[in-house]
Amino acid sequence: MHAFARPPLSFLADSRCRRSARHCRGRGGRAVGSHGLGAAVSAAALTLTGVSAGYGGQTTVSDVSLAVPAGARVAVIGANGAGKSTLLRTIAGELPLMAGQMRRCETCARMGYLPQAATVDRRFPISVYEFVAMGAWQRMGVFRRMSPAVRQSIANALERTGLSALSRRPISELSGGQLQRARFARLILQDAAMLLLDEPFAGVDRPTREALMTLVDSWHAEGRTTLVVLHDVELVRQRFELCLTVDDGHAQLTPTVELLTLRPTPADGKSTRHDFLRNALRA
Numbered sequence: 001m002h003a004f005a006r007p008p009l010s011f012l013a014d015s016r017c018r019r020s021a022r023h024c025r026g027r028g029g030r031a032v033g034s035h036g037l038g039a040a041v042s043a044a045a046l047t048l049t050g051v052s053a054g055y056g057g058q059t060t061v062s063d064v065s066l067a068v069p070a071g072a073r074v075a076v077i078g079a080n081g082a083g084k085s086t087l088l089r090t091i092a093g094e095l096p097l098m099a100g101q102m103r104r105c106e107t108c109a110r111m112g113y114l115p116q117a118a119t120v121d122r123r124f125p126i127s128v129y130e131f132v133a134m135g136a137w138q139r140m141g142v143f144r145r146m147s148p149a150v151r152q153s154i155a156n157a158l159e160r161t162g163l164s165a166l167s168r169r170p171i172s173e174l175s176g177g178q179l180q181r182a183r184f185a186r187l188i189l190q191d192a193a194m195l196l197l198d199e200p201f202a203g204v205d206r207p208t209r210e211a212l213m214t215l216v217d218s219w220h221a222e223g224r225t226t227l228v229v230l231h232d233v234e235l236v237r238q239r240f241e242l243c244l245t246v247d248d249g250h251a252q253l254t255p256t257v258e259l260l261t262l263r264p265t266p267a268d269g270k271s272t273r274h275d276f277l278r279n280a281l282r283a
């Protein structure tokens, strides 16, 4: 039987589930995930009330109040430095709340958080298989033994991300796109009800982006809630029904169609959220 050692903390950074919880019910109260269910259906996966986020007493985003519907695909958009990552890290529990309250529905507390790829330390000498298997760490029990079911889940995740042939390769020898596939494979194993992805498509080519976006779509179809930091306006328009815009220290949730159909109002010379969206995504 293969024993699996507890991975170092730095390697759990984007696979950690902060709190144990049952899985979410998605749109229409549909159950998602393969583990136990039973919590009451909640319309909101995540509720922020007067939330402020930042670093060392310095507020980056303040007084955020919004409710993310369970099962929604939310694009988190805004200019460089606006505070998207800060907000995502706060929702993930990586940063403490500076003010306000955050509530995740009971079943949505099981989260998968994928920080920007630049944060991954690839020097640790492990194979793709071992790296991906960390996503199943919570299912391996106290002796970290891999059951046949866990092995099968790992094999499935590798296959879904197109990495089966690379499973023995050290992660230090992966390309950027291959590493991103491995990070997604690890997320699959987490079976999280809510997924927070920070610029998951940065630096990947179009086929890889499409393969990974297909996974996001499948999570959506399963009723999981996804918040994805993006800079690609076409992708936002085509695949995300809600936008969490972060701008000038504020954040709000708006239907994508509403953002994209707003027109500038040259009569009074004021800019609109339509202008903001375009400007933010151009950054």
Ligand SMILES: Nc1ncnc2c1ncn2[C@@H]1O[C@H](COP(=O)(O)OP(=O)(O)OP(=O)(O)O)[C@@H](O)[C@H]1O
Binding pocket: 055, 060, 078, 079, 080, 081, 082, 083, 084, 085, 086, 087
């Ligand atoms: N660890 C940190 N300590 C202090 N300030 C930070 C830290 N990380 C980010 N900041 C600052 O917080 C602000 C928001 O940064 P953040 O990374 O959240 O922006 P972003 O919208 O995700 O940007 P980008 O699109 O460039 O990734 C910036 O002014 C940044 O300099």
